[in-house]
């Protein structure tokens with residue numbers, strides 16, 4: 196049931212697995228949601244969003260790409276809060292060529308900075324919530340991370356260790372989150388980071404996205 200009308204918030208990568216749930220919850224709570232997607236005309240990817248309660252009245256989908264500087268300007272300018280969930284896929288199998296890997300890491304870091312640069316241009320923006328990953332804090336050599344140690348805001352995974360294991364997703368998320376904190380401090384942006392572990396559950400979209408497929412892959416052979 197929709198509650199009383201609230202302000203407008205932006206969700207980047209609105210068609211993604213986590214973002215779709217976020218859009219649903221925000222609409223149910225009465226927010227106007229401005230979702231960014233790479234192709235608003237792709238019904239296979241966005242159709243389920245239009246079926247959500249409140250979508251016809253309070254959802255707007257606009258085109259934006261992490262790789263294009265300024266792409267998020269218009270979306271972010273209209274909002275009081277931003278949930279940044281869009282993220283390029285960086286997996287071992289994708290990183291066949293070093294240049295490709297470099298490009299992917301660059302997309303993760305500069306993509307996040309692109310969104311924050313747009314946020315910086317909006318003086319009435321109250322908060323940015325960045326979906327990072329638990330892989331930014333929990334991956335270290337066992338010698339450096341004894342069992343049951345409490346991880347907190349000062350904890351970071353070891354980039355060297357992630358690189359040695361070729362966990363490029365973690366490398367991308369660590370570098371992107373570090374860059375985001377630096378930028379937010381410099382430009383006084385109120386930033387909150389969320390560090391999910393593995394997230395899976397009912398899929399709002401009929402299509403299984405790449406991250407959800409990867410997570411489900413962990414269960415194969417059990």
Ligand SMILES: NC(=O)c1ccc[n+]([C@@H]2O[C@H](COP(=O)([O-])OP(=O)(O)OC[C@H]3O[C@@H](n4cnc5c(N)ncnc54)[C@H](OP(=O)(O)O)[C@@H]3O)[C@@H](O)[C@H]2O)c1
Pocket residue numbers: 208209210211212213214232233234240259260261262279280281282283284302306326327328329390391392393394395404405406407410
């Ligand atoms: N699911 C998990 O278990 C998990 C765990 C920890 C952290 N996270 C983080 O949570 C966030 C959401 O994850 P998810 O599982 O919901 O991912 P997802 O379903 O794969 O969604 C990712 C979204 O990012 C968008 N995207 C990719 N490249 C883009 C680009 N160049 N420009 C604009 N958008 C782009 C995709 O848009 P298209 O639809 O156009 O491809 C898609 O909507 C990510 O930051 C992920 O790293 C997820």
